[in-house]
Amino acid sequence: MSRIASVILPLPLPEAFDYAEPQGMELAVGDQVVVPLGPRMTLGVVAALRDAAGVNRPLKSVVEKREGGRLPAGSVRFVEWAARYCVDVPGWPLAMTLRGANAPKARPERLVAATGAEPARATAARTRVLEAATEPMAASVLARLAGVSTGVVKGLVDDGALEIRLIEPDNSFPVPDPTLPGPPLNPSQAAATAQLTAMLDEGFATALLDGVTGSGKTEVYLETIAALLAKDPDAQILILLPEIALTQAVIARFAERFGAAPAEWHSAVPTPERRKVWEAALSGQARIVVGARSALFLPFANLKMIVVDEEHDGSFKQSEGFVYHARDLAVVRAKLENAAVILSSATPSLETLANAQSGRYRWLRLADRFGGATLPDVSLIDMRATPPDAGKWLSPPLVAAMAETLGRGEQSLLFLNRRGYAPLVICRSCGERMTAPDTDSWLVEHRYTGRLVCHLTGFSMAKPKLCPHCGAEDSLVSVGPGVERVEEEVRERFPEARVAVFSSDTIFTADAAREMIGAMTAGDIDILVATQSAAKGHNFPNLTLVGVVDADLSLKGGDLRAGERTWQLLAQVAGRAGRHAKQGRALLQTFSPDHPVLQALAERDREAFVEREMAQREAASLPPFGRLAALIVSGPEPAALNAFVRKLAEAAPNAPGVEIYGPADAPLALVRGRRRKRFLVRADRDVDLSAYLAAWKARVKVPGAIRLTIDVDPYSFL
Ligand code: ADP
Secondary structure: OOOEEEEEOOOOOOOEEEEEEOOOOOOOOOOOOEEEEOOOOOOOEEEEEEEEEOOOOOEEEEEEOOOOOOOOHHHHHHHHHHHHOOOOOOOOHHHOOOOOOOOOOOOEEEEEEOOOOOOOOOOOOHHHHHHOOOEEEEEHHHHHHOOHHHHHHHHHHHHHHEEEEOOOOOOOOOOOOOOOOOOOOOHHHHHHHHHHHHHHHHHHHHEEEEEEOOHHHHHHHHHHHHHHHHHHHOEEEEEEEOOOOOHHHHHHHHHHHHOOEEEEEOOOOOEEEHHHHHHHHOOOOEEEEEOHHHHHHHOOEEEEEEEEEOOOOOHHEEEOOOOEEHHHHHHHHHHHHEEEEEEEOOOHHHHHHHHOOOOOOEEEEEEHHHHHOOOOEEEEEEOOOOOOOOOOOOOOOHHHHHHHHHOOEEEEEEEOOOOEEEEEEEEEOOOOEOOOOOOOOEEEOOOOOOOHHHHHHHHEEEEOOOOOOOOOEEEEEEEEOHHHHHHHHHHHOOOOOOOEOOOOOOOOOOOOOOHHHHHHHHHOOEEEEOHHOOOOOOOOOOOOEEEOOOOOOHHHHOOOOOOHHHHHHHHHHHHOOOOOOOOOOOEEEEEOOOOOOHHHHHOOOHHHHHHHHHHHHHOOOOOOOOEEEEEEOOOOOOOHHHHHHHHHHHHHHOOOOOEEEEEEEEEEEEOEEEEEEEEEEEEEOHHHHHHHHHHHHOOOOOOOOOOEEEEEEEOOOO
């Protein structure tokens, strides 16, 4: 009986295409196949097979099946589910799933080794080389050890005294050993571990591991992983972390606990290594994978558990290309795989808390820091009562606290989530605000590089001497502080202190980040000025003071999650202080000390914050009590864009429980020369929002120059 294969291609095509299965090919769901698409051949994946009886359309045939490349059926279902949920083409999530499959493999290493034969001609240099060749090594390393040029090494190879050995790369991952002893757990850690371990027997289930910073959440999920592997040595476990929390320190903790480093998947992993991780996920050989959000798309053969650490973190949302939220899709993936999910955070998202409150998620709490370390005292500094000096950013109480801390030989962290020197440059003479030529956002001044930079598009220019608008000379002034400017003030005030800045502009590589974190941990820095890159996950034993330069910053803008984000960020930053024996404190500079979010932070009253925030969301039927989606439409030409947006508005289906706001100019109305408009859709919880949006999208044809992006559950409203 002949069959039809429905094949998804990793391309922006609306659906899977049908191909005939050639006699004897014996395809299965998940097979990677080569199929003709127009004039060319393309790689795709079989999503379904069905009987060809009754189909009389002429179909092209599958050309080739890739042996050994069959994706697990769960991966294929996940691709389809993710595309449907996010109202996008299946080609996007499929391309993410195949990302490691087609990366180049690691090449064999070429080493040289002594053969034992005497060279035909001996010289002093040659003798040194042969003496140094105690084990196989790269020719360049051997030459360096012997203090000769690589020509001498090559001559010895030609002479037969050395030989070249090709060493195939090791494609295996060491198997974790769950029997290694972990630390003894305290009673609340032990109770949480026991509940999570019991949950593993239930197949799909979700738990919120809710514990203050430093309470041992990581310890708890490491123990749960150990319990899982002890019972099922072939189980695979995925740990998702925000990209910037993926530090060597975290990897080292896994390596130490299980005697084997986990597989890593994030942007800094070189491509041959990605191929190795991808294949080891597929073969089941990699048991523990620690990765950033896109690791969720790896083709696991036997996934039993997913941990989403720092589940509240906004970086789990990808908003370019395929728009998805890795925390939400992790729960879906686990459901499809019948696996367990642990969402871990000291400041859980309201969505997750609502699920925990309703009993849909198990809720495990760790109320205290481990080992008697106490949470920092949080106080607000009213910037109206104790303002900084003119042109300065640090208020007298914060400066005094820093001086005290420095005097005690302890460390301070000043937090400001603003890169560069100044967020805005204006002309004193005409009031012009410097913006990028093709984008509606301010240019940020960077003193280290002497440039004005658009953080949205990467555009940059030298800071001009004359105002580009009115031509006045030396009239451009820097407004407001970024981390570089705060650093300048700190150096002026504390010339004897060792000061460093940590932001993505000053620390470019993972090695540099590691070095700086190492220096901070070792106590070689007294005052660190940092953006949120340093706010997460790190453990600095001698850090006892955290100063938040502008606690009001993330409250501005007023989008749905402004309060929640501020709460999470500041609670996390404050949580950096006093993680060990010493008492820590956090001082928050604010112009609105009565703001309920800041009040709740100072009182360390999470319940008050959550209750108030939930009540507001419920009253407005906003997430988690309702659902949101955004449609973002952009185009280079205003008239064509307006015409399309009008058509799109007219095409919106009527449905009970759905409201549409817009179209409106997006707050960022111009990006890279494209004008942007937005719709916001609010729906009741029981509405199938994805289906509604798909129906809407199907009613319009998007012209070539126009881009329509659908963002289900948006996190950015710009
Ligand atoms: P969290 O993930 O909640 O921030 P961690 O698991 O990182 O907390 O624990 C905080 C610190 O306390 C770490 O240095 C960790 O090694 C230590 N710690 C936590 N629990 C234990 C334990 N039971 N025994 C020994 N050290 C522990």
